[in-house]
Amino acid sequence: MSDVHDRILKIIADQAMLEPAELKSEMSPQDIGIDSMGLVESIFAIEEEFDISVPFNANEPESSDFDISTLGSIIAAVEKLVAEKV
Template sequence: MSTQSVHDRIIAIIAEQAMLDPAEITAEATPAELGIDSLGLVESIFAIEEAFDISIPFNANEPGSSDFDISSMGAIVAAVEKLVAEKG
């Protein structure tokens, strides 16, 4: 699976969960800026895990203490791409 298709699928999943147009999701945007609350983010992460058959080390109760960077869409995409690549 190419890196671009992984990227596009991640963005599509997040957009669907957040009810946004994928074009609205930029790498610099934070979940909060996109109107994605913590529950929406958890739902997106579950959907991404299912889509790629990976396990994301995300602690919904303490996202700051997780190894999974959720500070921006770009960070989330990069972290998922890394997990997908390691799985491959």
């Protein structure tokens, strides 16, 4: 697991009021109790943490290039954005 992975999990876990160890990559945000507002707050926190811009439209999440279906897909997408930034 990368540092980026761990930091993303911590942000998401804090939003869900869970411990990072309780989260699994196949879980969806809904599985851990994050609603659409919580997801937006998590994305803002991720953007701030990594100084990146996440291509996510909360009004039309299905038309976004950012896959939010599972925690694993969110982590993979953020890792890609972070790697592209360097």
